[in-house]
Amino acid sequence: MHVPDGFFNAAVSVSAAAVAAAGVAVCLRGARRELDDRTAPMVGLVAAFVFAVQMLNFPVAAGTSGHLLGGALAAILVGPYAAVLCMAVVLLVQGFFFADGGLTALGVNITLMGLVTVVTGWGVFRLVTRVARGRAALTAASFAAALVSVPASALTFTLLFWIGGTAPVEIGTVAAAMGGVHVLIGIGEGLITAVTVGTVLAARPDLVYGARGLAAPLVLRGADGERTVVPAAPARDASPRPARPFLLAGTALTLVLAGAVSFFASGNPDGLERVAEDEGFIGQAGDHALGSWSLADYGEVGGVPVGVAGVIGVVITLAVSGAVAYAARRRRAAAPGGARGTGEAGGAADGVTDGAADGITA
Protein backbone atom coordinates (compact mmCIF):
# COMPACT_ATOMS: atom_id res chain seq x y z
CA MET A 1 0.00 0.00 0.00
CA HIS A 2 3.01 2.28 -0.37
CA VAL A 3 1.64 5.27 -2.25
CA PRO A 4 3.90 6.42 -5.10
CA ASP A 5 4.50 9.94 -6.43
CA GLY A 6 1.64 11.50 -8.34
CA PHE A 7 -1.13 9.45 -6.76
CA PHE A 8 -2.52 12.26 -4.63
CA ASN A 9 -2.59 15.92 -5.55
CA ALA A 10 -0.19 18.42 -4.05
CA ALA A 11 -2.60 19.71 -1.40
CA VAL A 12 -3.22 16.31 0.13
CA SER A 13 0.48 15.43 -0.02
CA VAL A 14 1.51 18.61 1.75
CA SER A 15 -1.27 18.42 4.35
CA ALA A 16 -0.45 14.80 5.10
CA ALA A 17 3.23 15.71 5.38
CA ALA A 18 2.34 18.38 7.94
CA VAL A 19 0.26 15.88 9.93
CA ALA A 20 3.05 13.30 9.74
CA ALA A 21 5.70 15.81 10.82
CA ALA A 22 3.63 16.95 13.80
CA GLY A 23 2.91 13.37 14.82
CA VAL A 24 6.53 12.29 14.54
CA ALA A 25 7.66 15.36 16.50
CA VAL A 26 5.26 14.52 19.34
CA CYS A 27 6.41 10.91 19.33
CA LEU A 28 10.09 11.84 19.31
CA ARG A 29 9.53 13.73 22.56
CA GLY A 30 7.40 10.99 24.04
CA ALA A 31 9.83 8.24 23.15
CA ARG A 32 12.79 10.16 24.55
CA ARG A 33 10.89 10.69 27.79
CA GLU A 34 10.23 6.96 28.09
CA LEU A 35 13.39 5.46 26.70
CA ASP A 36 16.00 8.13 27.35
CA ASP A 37 19.35 7.28 25.79
CA ARG A 38 18.03 3.84 24.87
CA THR A 39 15.77 5.39 22.25
CA ALA A 40 18.04 5.10 19.24
CA PRO A 41 19.28 1.52 19.63
CA MET A 42 15.98 0.10 20.88
CA VAL A 43 13.66 1.82 18.44
CA GLY A 44 16.15 1.19 15.63
CA LEU A 45 16.20 -2.53 16.31
CA VAL A 46 12.44 -2.73 16.70
CA ALA A 47 12.15 -0.86 13.39
CA ALA A 48 14.39 -3.49 11.81
CA PHE A 49 12.08 -6.10 13.39
CA VAL A 50 9.00 -4.45 11.88
CA PHE A 51 10.73 -4.29 8.53
CA ALA A 52 11.61 -7.98 8.72
CA VAL A 53 8.11 -8.91 9.85
CA GLN A 54 6.64 -7.04 6.89
CA MET A 55 8.47 -9.55 4.72
CA LEU A 56 6.54 -12.40 6.35
CA ASN A 57 3.83 -13.25 3.87
CA PHE A 58 0.86 -15.12 5.16
CA PRO A 59 -1.85 -16.78 3.10
CA VAL A 60 -5.14 -14.83 3.20
CA ALA A 61 -7.36 -16.86 0.93
CA ALA A 62 -6.77 -19.29 -1.90
CA GLY A 63 -3.90 -18.00 -3.92
CA THR A 64 -3.51 -14.57 -2.39
CA SER A 65 -1.28 -13.57 0.46
CA GLY A 66 -0.92 -10.46 2.52
CA HIS A 67 1.79 -9.15 4.72
CA LEU A 68 1.76 -7.45 8.08
CA LEU A 69 1.61 -3.69 8.36
CA GLY A 70 2.84 -4.09 11.92
CA GLY A 71 1.58 -0.78 13.31
CA ALA A 72 -0.70 -2.27 15.95
CA LEU A 73 1.85 -4.97 16.80
CA ALA A 74 4.58 -2.40 17.36
CA ALA A 75 2.26 -0.22 19.43
CA ILE A 76 1.40 -3.10 21.77
CA LEU A 77 4.99 -4.32 22.06
CA VAL A 78 6.89 -1.06 22.45
CA GLY A 79 4.24 1.59 23.07
CA PRO A 80 2.61 4.10 20.74
CA TYR A 81 5.43 6.66 20.67
CA ALA A 82 8.16 4.24 19.78
CA ALA A 83 5.78 2.47 17.39
CA VAL A 84 5.09 5.62 15.38
CA LEU A 85 8.83 6.27 15.21
CA CYS A 86 9.42 2.69 14.08
CA MET A 87 6.83 2.92 11.34
CA ALA A 88 8.04 6.36 10.25
CA VAL A 89 11.63 5.16 10.04
CA VAL A 90 10.64 1.97 8.23
CA LEU A 91 8.75 4.01 5.65
CA LEU A 92 11.59 6.53 5.41
CA VAL A 93 14.13 3.80 4.76
CA GLN A 94 11.81 2.08 2.28
CA GLY A 95 11.32 5.37 0.46
CA PHE A 96 15.00 6.38 0.47
CA PHE A 97 16.71 3.08 -0.23
CA PHE A 98 14.12 0.87 -1.85
CA ALA A 99 12.13 3.46 -3.82
CA ASP A 100 9.07 1.92 -2.15
CA GLY A 101 6.66 4.84 -1.84
CA GLY A 102 7.39 8.18 -3.45
CA LEU A 103 9.43 10.90 -1.77
CA THR A 104 6.61 13.41 -2.19
CA ALA A 105 4.16 10.83 -0.84
CA LEU A 106 6.23 10.12 2.28
CA GLY A 107 3.88 12.22 4.42
CA VAL A 108 0.85 10.33 3.12
CA ASN A 109 2.53 7.00 3.76
CA ILE A 110 3.62 7.89 7.29
CA THR A 111 0.16 9.24 8.09
CA LEU A 112 -1.64 6.18 6.70
CA MET A 113 0.60 3.35 7.78
CA GLY A 114 2.28 4.91 10.79
CA LEU A 115 -0.05 7.30 12.57
CA VAL A 116 -3.44 5.82 11.69
CA THR A 117 -2.56 2.18 12.35
CA VAL A 118 -0.73 2.93 15.59
CA VAL A 119 -3.25 5.40 16.98
CA THR A 120 -6.33 3.31 16.17
CA GLY A 121 -4.58 0.09 17.15
CA TRP A 122 -3.42 1.47 20.47
CA GLY A 123 -6.80 3.10 21.13
CA VAL A 124 -8.68 -0.14 20.58
CA PHE A 125 -6.13 -2.05 22.64
CA ARG A 126 -6.48 0.33 25.61
CA LEU A 127 -10.24 0.27 25.32
CA VAL A 128 -10.41 -3.52 25.50
CA THR A 129 -7.79 -3.92 28.22
CA ARG A 130 -9.57 -1.32 30.32
CA VAL A 131 -12.76 -3.38 30.23
CA ALA A 132 -11.19 -6.79 30.75
CA ARG A 133 -7.97 -7.84 32.44
CA GLY A 134 -5.77 -10.88 32.25
CA ARG A 135 -3.69 -12.63 29.67
CA ALA A 136 -6.64 -13.81 27.56
CA ALA A 137 -7.96 -10.27 27.44
CA LEU A 138 -4.54 -9.03 26.30
CA THR A 139 -4.54 -11.48 23.44
CA ALA A 140 -8.11 -10.61 22.49
CA ALA A 141 -7.27 -6.91 22.67
CA SER A 142 -4.26 -7.46 20.40
CA PHE A 143 -6.46 -9.23 17.88
CA ALA A 144 -9.09 -6.49 17.96
CA ALA A 145 -6.47 -3.73 17.73
CA ALA A 146 -4.78 -5.17 14.67
CA LEU A 147 -8.09 -6.14 13.09
CA VAL A 148 -9.40 -2.58 13.33
CA SER A 149 -6.17 -0.81 12.46
CA VAL A 150 -5.85 -2.18 8.92
CA PRO A 151 -9.33 -1.26 7.61
CA ALA A 152 -9.00 2.07 9.43
CA SER A 153 -5.86 2.76 7.44
CA ALA A 154 -7.59 1.66 4.22
CA LEU A 155 -10.59 3.89 4.93
CA THR A 156 -8.32 6.85 5.63
CA PHE A 157 -6.69 6.14 2.29
CA THR A 158 -10.15 6.21 0.72
CA LEU A 159 -10.92 9.51 2.43
CA LEU A 160 -7.69 11.06 1.17
CA PHE A 161 -8.47 9.65 -2.25
CA TRP A 162 -11.85 11.33 -2.13
CA ILE A 163 -10.28 14.67 -1.21
CA GLY A 164 -7.34 14.62 -3.55
CA GLY A 165 -6.99 11.45 -5.54
CA THR A 166 -5.89 11.85 -9.14
CA ALA A 167 -7.95 8.99 -10.59
CA PRO A 168 -11.62 9.36 -11.54
CA VAL A 169 -12.88 6.29 -9.73
CA GLU A 170 -16.03 6.50 -7.73
CA ILE A 171 -15.40 6.78 -4.06
CA GLY A 172 -17.87 4.00 -3.33
CA THR A 173 -15.94 1.61 -5.56
CA VAL A 174 -12.67 2.54 -3.91
CA ALA A 175 -14.14 2.21 -0.43
CA ALA A 176 -15.67 -1.18 -1.23
CA ALA A 177 -12.52 -2.55 -2.84
CA MET A 178 -10.12 -1.19 -0.22
CA GLY A 179 -12.41 -2.04 2.68
CA GLY A 180 -13.14 -5.57 1.48
CA VAL A 181 -9.56 -6.57 0.86
CA HIS A 182 -8.31 -4.92 4.01
CA VAL A 183 -10.86 -6.54 6.28
CA LEU A 184 -9.43 -9.87 5.09
CA ILE A 185 -5.87 -8.63 5.57
CA GLY A 186 -6.95 -7.24 8.94
CA ILE A 187 -8.10 -10.68 10.08
CA GLY A 188 -4.71 -12.12 9.14
CA GLU A 189 -2.95 -9.22 10.81
CA GLY A 190 -5.11 -9.71 13.90
CA LEU A 191 -4.33 -13.42 14.12
CA ILE A 192 -0.61 -12.93 13.72
CA THR A 193 -0.53 -9.98 16.12
CA ALA A 194 -2.48 -11.86 18.78
CA VAL A 195 -0.31 -14.97 18.59
CA THR A 196 2.89 -12.91 18.45
CA VAL A 197 1.93 -10.89 21.51
CA GLY A 198 0.92 -14.13 23.23
CA THR A 199 4.30 -15.67 22.47
CA VAL A 200 6.19 -12.69 23.82
CA LEU A 201 3.92 -12.60 26.89
CA ALA A 202 4.72 -16.23 27.59
CA ALA A 203 8.49 -15.77 27.34
CA ARG A 204 9.26 -12.20 28.35
CA PRO A 205 6.08 -10.49 29.62
CA ASP A 206 8.16 -7.55 30.79
CA LEU A 207 8.86 -6.65 27.17
CA VAL A 208 5.21 -6.12 26.28
CA TYR A 209 4.49 -2.43 26.73
CA GLY A 210 0.75 -3.00 26.65
CA ALA A 211 1.00 -5.39 29.61
CA ARG A 212 2.71 -2.89 31.86
CA GLY A 213 0.79 -2.06 34.97
CA LEU A 214 -0.90 -5.44 34.81
CA ALA A 215 1.92 -7.22 36.62
CA ALA A 216 1.16 -8.44 40.11
CA PRO A 217 3.42 -6.95 42.78
CA LEU A 218 6.39 -9.05 43.87
CA VAL A 219 5.63 -10.76 47.14
CA LEU A 220 8.46 -12.13 49.31
CA ARG A 221 7.53 -14.87 51.74
CA GLY A 222 9.85 -15.33 54.67
CA ALA A 223 10.55 -18.67 56.44
CA ASP A 224 8.25 -17.61 59.27
CA GLY A 225 5.38 -16.95 56.94
CA GLU A 226 5.98 -13.23 56.87
CA ARG A 227 4.85 -11.59 53.64
CA THR A 228 6.53 -8.51 52.26
CA VAL A 229 5.15 -6.77 49.20
CA VAL A 230 7.95 -5.17 47.26
CA PRO A 231 6.70 -1.98 45.64
CA ALA A 232 7.16 -1.77 41.90
CA ALA A 233 10.24 0.03 40.73
CA PRO A 234 9.56 3.74 40.35
CA ALA A 235 8.64 4.58 36.82
CA ARG A 236 11.04 6.55 34.71
CA ASP A 237 9.03 9.72 34.71
CA ALA A 238 11.89 12.12 34.56
CA SER A 239 10.66 14.99 32.46
CA PRO A 240 8.86 17.56 34.57
CA ARG A 241 8.39 19.82 31.56
CA PRO A 242 4.82 19.55 30.32
CA ALA A 243 4.37 18.76 26.68
CA ARG A 244 1.10 20.63 26.41
CA PRO A 245 2.37 23.94 25.00
CA PHE A 246 4.33 21.97 22.45
CA LEU A 247 1.32 19.87 21.55
CA LEU A 248 -0.91 22.89 21.24
CA ALA A 249 1.61 24.72 19.09
CA GLY A 250 2.07 21.68 16.89
CA THR A 251 -1.66 21.18 16.50
CA ALA A 252 -2.21 24.84 15.72
CA LEU A 253 0.57 24.87 13.16
CA THR A 254 -0.79 21.74 11.52
CA LEU A 255 -4.27 23.20 11.39
CA VAL A 256 -3.06 26.43 9.85
CA LEU A 257 -0.94 24.61 7.32
CA ALA A 258 -3.61 22.11 6.39
CA GLY A 259 -6.32 24.72 6.25
CA ALA A 260 -4.27 27.15 4.21
CA VAL A 261 -3.06 24.49 1.82
CA SER A 262 -6.53 23.00 1.39
CA PHE A 263 -7.98 26.38 0.57
CA PHE A 264 -5.10 27.21 -1.73
CA ALA A 265 -5.57 23.92 -3.48
CA SER A 266 -9.28 24.13 -3.81
CA GLY A 267 -8.91 27.40 -5.70
CA ASN A 268 -7.20 25.41 -8.44
CA PRO A 269 -9.25 22.38 -9.33
CA ASP A 270 -6.99 19.52 -10.28
CA GLY A 271 -7.06 17.68 -13.56
CA LEU A 272 -9.88 15.38 -12.63
CA GLU A 273 -12.11 18.18 -11.51
CA ARG A 274 -11.36 20.14 -14.63
CA VAL A 275 -12.12 17.15 -16.80
CA ALA A 276 -15.29 16.62 -14.84
CA GLU A 277 -16.39 20.14 -15.63
CA ASP A 278 -15.12 20.26 -19.20
CA GLU A 279 -16.54 16.96 -20.29
CA GLY A 280 -19.74 17.46 -18.39
CA PHE A 281 -19.91 13.78 -17.61
CA ILE A 282 -22.30 14.35 -14.78
CA GLY A 283 -25.19 13.74 -17.16
CA GLN A 284 -23.92 10.27 -17.97
CA ALA A 285 -24.14 9.00 -14.46
CA GLY A 286 -27.06 6.73 -15.19
CA ASP A 287 -25.30 4.95 -18.05
CA HIS A 288 -22.59 3.53 -15.94
CA ALA A 289 -22.94 0.20 -14.26
CA LEU A 290 -21.37 1.41 -11.05
CA GLY A 291 -23.18 4.71 -11.11
CA SER A 292 -25.10 4.19 -7.90
CA TRP A 293 -22.77 6.50 -6.02
CA SER A 294 -23.96 9.70 -7.54
CA LEU A 295 -21.51 11.31 -9.90
CA ALA A 296 -23.16 14.59 -9.16
CA ASP A 297 -21.63 14.38 -5.73
CA TYR A 298 -18.25 13.90 -7.27
CA GLY A 299 -18.79 16.93 -9.50
CA GLU A 300 -19.93 18.77 -6.44
CA VAL A 301 -16.54 18.23 -4.87
CA GLY A 302 -15.02 19.73 -7.98
CA GLY A 303 -17.62 22.44 -8.20
CA VAL A 304 -17.73 23.72 -4.63
CA PRO A 305 -14.29 22.74 -3.44
CA VAL A 306 -13.53 25.79 -1.32
CA GLY A 307 -15.86 24.83 1.48
CA VAL A 308 -15.82 21.07 1.33
CA ALA A 309 -12.17 20.27 0.75
CA GLY A 310 -10.99 22.89 3.19
CA VAL A 311 -13.31 21.85 5.98
CA ILE A 312 -12.58 18.15 5.49
CA GLY A 313 -8.85 18.78 5.52
CA VAL A 314 -9.12 20.75 8.74
CA VAL A 315 -11.39 18.18 10.39
CA ILE A 316 -9.09 15.28 9.55
CA THR A 317 -6.10 17.20 10.72
CA LEU A 318 -7.88 18.04 13.93
CA ALA A 319 -8.94 14.45 14.48
CA VAL A 320 -5.48 13.04 13.89
CA SER A 321 -3.73 15.69 15.96
CA GLY A 322 -6.32 15.33 18.68
CA ALA A 323 -5.91 11.58 18.81
CA VAL A 324 -2.13 11.92 18.99
CA ALA A 325 -2.37 14.53 21.71
CA TYR A 326 -4.90 12.49 23.67
CA ALA A 327 -2.72 9.40 23.47
CA ALA A 328 0.23 11.48 24.65
CA ARG A 329 -1.71 12.73 27.67
CA ARG A 330 -2.96 9.29 28.54
CA ARG A 331 0.56 7.87 28.66
CA ARG A 332 1.69 10.62 30.94
CA ALA A 333 -1.22 10.13 33.29
CA ALA A 334 -0.82 6.37 33.62
CA ALA A 335 2.43 5.72 35.44
CA PRO A 336 3.76 2.46 34.05
CA GLY A 337 4.83 -0.11 36.63
CA GLY A 338 7.52 -2.71 36.23
CA ALA A 339 9.84 -0.54 34.20
CA ARG A 340 12.88 -2.36 32.92
CA GLY A 341 16.06 -1.76 34.88
CA THR A 342 18.59 0.52 33.27
CA GLY A 343 21.70 -0.92 31.80
CA GLU A 344 23.78 -0.20 34.90
CA ALA A 345 21.48 -2.15 37.16
CA GLY A 346 22.18 -5.23 35.08
CA GLY A 347 21.03 -8.71 35.92
CA ALA A 348 19.63 -8.06 39.36
CA ALA A 349 17.04 -5.62 38.07
CA ASP A 350 16.19 -7.99 35.27
CA GLY A 351 15.53 -10.80 37.74
CA VAL A 352 13.24 -8.68 39.84
CA THR A 353 11.16 -7.33 37.00
CA ASP A 354 11.00 -10.71 35.32
CA GLY A 355 9.75 -12.28 38.52
CA ALA A 356 7.20 -9.58 39.06
CA ALA A 357 5.97 -9.62 35.53
CA ASP A 358 5.65 -13.39 35.49
CA GLY A 359 2.84 -13.05 37.96
CA ILE A 360 0.62 -11.25 35.48
CA THR A 361 -2.92 -11.67 36.64
CA ALA A 362 -4.25 -14.49 34.55
Add this chain to the structure above:
Amino acid sequence: MSAGHRHRVHRPGDTPVHRLPPQCKLAAVAAFALTVVATPREWFAAFAAYALLLAGVALAARVPPGFVLRRMAVEVPFVVFALAVPFIGTGERVAVAGLSLSLPGLWAAWNILAKATLGVAASVLLAATTEPRMLLLGAQRLRLPPLLVQIAMFMARYLDVIAGEMRRMRVAREARGFAARDVRHVPVVARSAGALFIRSYERGERVHLAMLSRGYNGSMPVLSDLTASARQWLLAGTLPGAALAALLGAWALA
Protein backbone atom coordinates in the same frame (compact mmCIF):
# COMPACT_ATOMS: atom_id res chain seq x y z
CA MET B 1 6.52 -4.79 -1.44
CA SER B 2 8.84 -7.61 -0.63
CA ALA B 3 9.89 -8.04 -4.21
CA GLY B 4 12.54 -5.38 -4.49
CA HIS B 5 14.04 -5.52 -1.05
CA ARG B 6 16.40 -8.40 -1.42
CA HIS B 7 18.53 -6.81 -4.08
CA ARG B 8 21.57 -4.79 -3.27
CA VAL B 9 20.46 -1.22 -3.59
CA HIS B 10 23.81 0.54 -3.68
CA ARG B 11 26.26 0.33 -6.58
CA PRO B 12 29.66 1.59 -5.50
CA GLY B 13 31.41 3.75 -8.04
CA ASP B 14 33.50 6.81 -8.56
CA THR B 15 31.60 9.01 -10.93
CA PRO B 16 30.73 12.71 -10.51
CA VAL B 17 27.26 11.60 -9.39
CA HIS B 18 28.71 9.28 -6.74
CA ARG B 19 31.07 11.97 -5.49
CA LEU B 20 28.39 14.60 -4.88
CA PRO B 21 27.63 15.20 -1.18
CA PRO B 22 24.51 13.26 -0.16
CA GLN B 23 22.53 16.30 0.99
CA CYS B 24 22.87 17.87 -2.47
CA LYS B 25 21.63 14.72 -4.17
CA LEU B 26 18.76 14.29 -1.74
CA ALA B 27 17.61 17.87 -2.18
CA ALA B 28 17.98 17.58 -5.96
CA VAL B 29 15.90 14.39 -6.15
CA ALA B 30 13.21 15.84 -3.87
CA ALA B 31 13.02 19.00 -5.98
CA PHE B 32 12.92 16.91 -9.14
CA ALA B 33 10.09 14.76 -7.74
CA LEU B 34 8.15 17.88 -6.77
CA THR B 35 8.57 19.32 -10.27
CA VAL B 36 7.37 16.07 -11.81
CA VAL B 37 4.34 15.87 -9.54
CA ALA B 38 3.45 19.51 -10.26
CA THR B 39 3.49 19.00 -14.03
CA PRO B 40 0.02 18.91 -15.65
CA ARG B 41 -0.50 15.52 -17.22
CA GLU B 42 -1.26 16.88 -20.69
CA TRP B 43 2.30 18.16 -21.18
CA PHE B 44 3.83 15.09 -22.76
CA ALA B 45 6.96 16.93 -23.89
CA ALA B 46 7.87 17.77 -20.30
CA PHE B 47 7.57 14.13 -19.23
CA ALA B 48 9.76 13.06 -22.12
CA ALA B 49 12.34 15.64 -21.06
CA TYR B 50 12.27 14.34 -17.47
CA ALA B 51 12.85 10.80 -18.66
CA LEU B 52 15.77 11.95 -20.80
CA LEU B 53 17.24 13.85 -17.83
CA LEU B 54 17.10 10.72 -15.66
CA ALA B 55 18.65 8.69 -18.46
CA GLY B 56 21.44 11.25 -18.59
CA VAL B 57 22.03 10.93 -14.83
CA ALA B 58 22.06 7.13 -15.11
CA LEU B 59 24.59 7.39 -17.93
CA ALA B 60 26.80 9.77 -15.94
CA ALA B 61 26.60 7.49 -12.88
CA ARG B 62 27.21 4.36 -15.04
CA VAL B 63 24.11 2.65 -13.64
CA PRO B 64 22.98 0.07 -16.20
CA PRO B 65 19.33 0.28 -17.35
CA GLY B 66 18.69 -3.33 -16.34
CA PHE B 67 19.54 -2.52 -12.73
CA VAL B 68 17.09 0.38 -12.64
CA LEU B 69 14.36 -1.66 -14.32
CA ARG B 70 14.76 -4.56 -11.91
CA ARG B 71 14.61 -2.25 -8.90
CA MET B 72 11.45 -0.68 -10.24
CA ALA B 73 9.51 -3.84 -9.44
CA VAL B 74 8.29 -2.13 -6.24
CA GLU B 75 5.98 -0.08 -8.39
CA VAL B 76 4.00 -3.08 -9.62
CA PRO B 77 0.96 -2.91 -7.25
CA PHE B 78 0.19 0.63 -8.29
CA VAL B 79 0.78 -0.16 -11.95
CA VAL B 80 -1.93 -2.79 -11.59
CA PHE B 81 -4.19 -0.20 -10.04
CA ALA B 82 -3.39 2.31 -12.78
CA LEU B 83 -4.19 -0.26 -15.47
CA ALA B 84 -7.53 -0.96 -13.79
CA VAL B 85 -8.57 2.69 -13.64
CA PRO B 86 -9.67 3.02 -17.31
CA PHE B 87 -12.00 0.05 -16.82
CA ILE B 88 -13.59 1.06 -13.53
CA GLY B 89 -13.26 4.81 -14.04
CA THR B 90 -16.16 7.16 -14.55
CA GLY B 91 -16.93 9.66 -17.26
CA GLU B 92 -17.00 9.66 -21.03
CA ARG B 93 -16.30 6.24 -22.54
CA VAL B 94 -14.22 5.63 -25.62
CA ALA B 95 -13.96 2.38 -27.54
CA VAL B 96 -10.39 1.13 -27.85
CA ALA B 97 -9.94 -2.22 -29.58
CA GLY B 98 -13.45 -3.26 -28.71
CA LEU B 99 -13.12 -2.31 -25.04
CA SER B 100 -15.12 0.48 -23.48
CA LEU B 101 -12.66 2.61 -21.55
CA SER B 102 -13.15 5.72 -19.47
CA LEU B 103 -11.45 8.78 -20.98
CA PRO B 104 -10.71 10.48 -17.65
CA GLY B 105 -9.62 7.07 -16.43
CA LEU B 106 -7.09 6.80 -19.24
CA TRP B 107 -5.76 10.24 -18.37
CA ALA B 108 -5.51 9.31 -14.69
CA ALA B 109 -3.76 6.05 -15.49
CA TRP B 110 -1.22 7.90 -17.63
CA ASN B 111 -0.81 10.48 -14.87
CA ILE B 112 -0.12 7.89 -12.17
CA LEU B 113 2.11 5.74 -14.37
CA ALA B 114 4.23 8.62 -15.65
CA LYS B 115 4.72 10.40 -12.34
CA ALA B 116 5.19 7.28 -10.22
CA THR B 117 7.65 5.80 -12.71
CA LEU B 118 9.74 8.98 -12.86
CA GLY B 119 9.69 9.28 -9.06
CA VAL B 120 10.72 5.67 -8.55
CA ALA B 121 13.48 5.92 -11.15
CA ALA B 122 14.87 9.05 -9.48
CA SER B 123 14.82 7.35 -6.06
CA VAL B 124 16.46 4.23 -7.46
CA LEU B 125 19.26 6.31 -8.95
CA LEU B 126 19.71 8.18 -5.66
CA ALA B 127 19.99 4.96 -3.66
CA ALA B 128 22.24 3.38 -6.26
CA THR B 129 24.78 6.19 -6.16
CA THR B 130 24.74 6.95 -2.42
CA GLU B 131 25.82 4.78 0.48
CA PRO B 132 22.84 4.26 2.84
CA ARG B 133 24.79 5.69 5.79
CA MET B 134 25.75 8.78 3.84
CA LEU B 135 22.20 9.24 2.62
CA LEU B 136 20.98 9.39 6.22
CA LEU B 137 23.78 11.78 7.20
CA GLY B 138 22.76 13.94 4.25
CA ALA B 139 19.18 13.88 5.52
CA GLN B 140 20.46 15.06 8.88
CA ARG B 141 22.27 17.94 7.16
CA LEU B 142 18.89 18.83 5.67
CA ARG B 143 17.53 19.25 9.21
CA LEU B 144 15.85 15.88 9.69
CA PRO B 145 15.75 15.38 13.50
CA PRO B 146 19.05 13.76 14.60
CA LEU B 147 17.24 11.19 16.76
CA LEU B 148 15.20 10.05 13.79
CA VAL B 149 18.38 9.76 11.72
CA GLN B 150 20.06 7.74 14.47
CA ILE B 151 17.10 5.38 14.64
CA ALA B 152 17.17 4.98 10.87
CA MET B 153 20.92 4.29 11.02
CA PHE B 154 20.46 1.55 13.60
CA MET B 155 17.72 0.11 11.51
CA ALA B 156 19.78 0.18 8.33
CA ARG B 157 22.75 -1.41 10.12
CA TYR B 158 20.77 -4.20 11.75
CA LEU B 159 18.44 -4.94 8.88
CA ASP B 160 20.61 -7.72 7.55
CA VAL B 161 21.23 -9.08 11.05
CA ILE B 162 17.52 -9.32 11.84
CA ALA B 163 16.68 -10.59 8.37
CA GLY B 164 19.41 -13.23 8.80
CA GLU B 165 17.91 -14.24 12.14
CA MET B 166 14.54 -14.60 10.47
CA ARG B 167 16.03 -16.59 7.63
CA ARG B 168 17.66 -19.03 10.06
CA MET B 169 14.33 -19.51 11.82
CA ARG B 170 12.68 -20.14 8.47
CA VAL B 171 15.34 -22.67 7.53
CA ALA B 172 14.78 -24.37 10.88
CA ARG B 173 11.02 -24.47 10.27
CA GLU B 174 11.41 -25.86 6.79
CA ALA B 175 14.00 -28.38 7.91
CA ARG B 176 11.25 -29.82 10.10
CA GLY B 177 8.92 -30.14 7.14
CA PHE B 178 6.89 -26.95 7.62
CA ALA B 179 5.34 -25.10 4.71
CA ALA B 180 2.82 -22.28 5.15
CA ARG B 181 -0.07 -23.35 2.98
CA ASP B 182 -3.24 -21.98 4.53
CA VAL B 183 -4.67 -20.08 7.44
CA ARG B 184 -4.05 -22.91 9.92
CA HIS B 185 -0.33 -22.30 9.63
CA VAL B 186 -0.57 -18.68 10.66
CA PRO B 187 0.11 -19.40 14.37
CA VAL B 188 3.45 -20.99 13.50
CA VAL B 189 4.54 -17.96 11.52
CA ALA B 190 3.27 -15.69 14.27
CA ARG B 191 5.22 -17.54 16.98
CA SER B 192 8.30 -17.11 14.88
CA ALA B 193 7.55 -13.39 14.77
CA GLY B 194 7.25 -13.37 18.55
CA ALA B 195 10.57 -15.14 18.97
CA LEU B 196 12.10 -12.74 16.47
CA PHE B 197 10.86 -9.79 18.50
CA ILE B 198 12.37 -11.14 21.72
CA ARG B 199 15.69 -11.81 20.01
CA SER B 200 15.69 -8.36 18.36
CA TYR B 201 14.85 -6.60 21.61
CA GLU B 202 17.44 -8.50 23.62
CA ARG B 203 20.02 -7.76 20.96
CA GLY B 204 19.03 -4.12 21.24
CA GLU B 205 19.64 -4.22 24.99
CA ARG B 206 23.06 -5.83 24.51
CA VAL B 207 23.95 -3.26 21.87
CA HIS B 208 22.89 -0.47 24.19
CA LEU B 209 25.06 -1.85 27.01
CA ALA B 210 27.99 -2.17 24.65
CA MET B 211 27.47 1.40 23.53
CA LEU B 212 27.29 2.64 27.13
CA SER B 213 30.54 0.89 27.93
CA ARG B 214 32.14 2.77 25.05
CA GLY B 215 30.97 6.12 26.33
CA TYR B 216 27.67 6.63 24.50
CA ASN B 217 25.78 9.58 25.94
CA GLY B 218 22.69 9.75 23.77
CA SER B 219 24.13 11.19 20.60
CA MET B 220 26.48 9.76 18.04
CA PRO B 221 29.85 11.41 17.53
CA VAL B 222 30.17 13.07 14.16
CA LEU B 223 33.18 11.59 12.40
CA SER B 224 32.89 13.08 8.96
CA ASP B 225 31.73 16.60 8.42
CA LEU B 226 29.67 16.75 5.29
CA THR B 227 30.17 20.09 3.69
CA ALA B 228 29.13 20.92 0.20
CA SER B 229 30.72 23.63 -1.87
CA ALA B 230 28.68 26.03 -3.94
CA ARG B 231 29.98 24.31 -7.05
CA GLN B 232 28.63 20.95 -5.84
CA TRP B 233 25.25 22.47 -5.04
CA LEU B 234 25.25 23.97 -8.50
CA LEU B 235 26.07 20.62 -10.10
CA ALA B 236 23.34 18.87 -8.13
CA GLY B 237 20.95 21.67 -9.01
CA THR B 238 21.25 20.99 -12.71
CA LEU B 239 18.77 18.08 -12.49
CA PRO B 240 15.85 19.99 -10.92
CA GLY B 241 16.96 23.11 -12.81
CA ALA B 242 16.75 21.38 -16.16
CA ALA B 243 13.46 19.78 -15.14
CA LEU B 244 12.07 23.21 -14.25
CA ALA B 245 13.30 24.56 -17.58
CA ALA B 246 11.52 21.70 -19.35
CA LEU B 247 8.36 22.46 -17.39
CA LEU B 248 8.50 26.13 -18.34
CA GLY B 249 9.27 25.21 -21.94
CA ALA B 250 6.25 22.93 -22.08
CA TRP B 251 4.18 25.71 -20.56
CA ALA B 252 5.31 28.10 -23.27
CA LEU B 253 4.35 25.52 -25.90
CA ALA B 254 1.00 24.69 -24.33
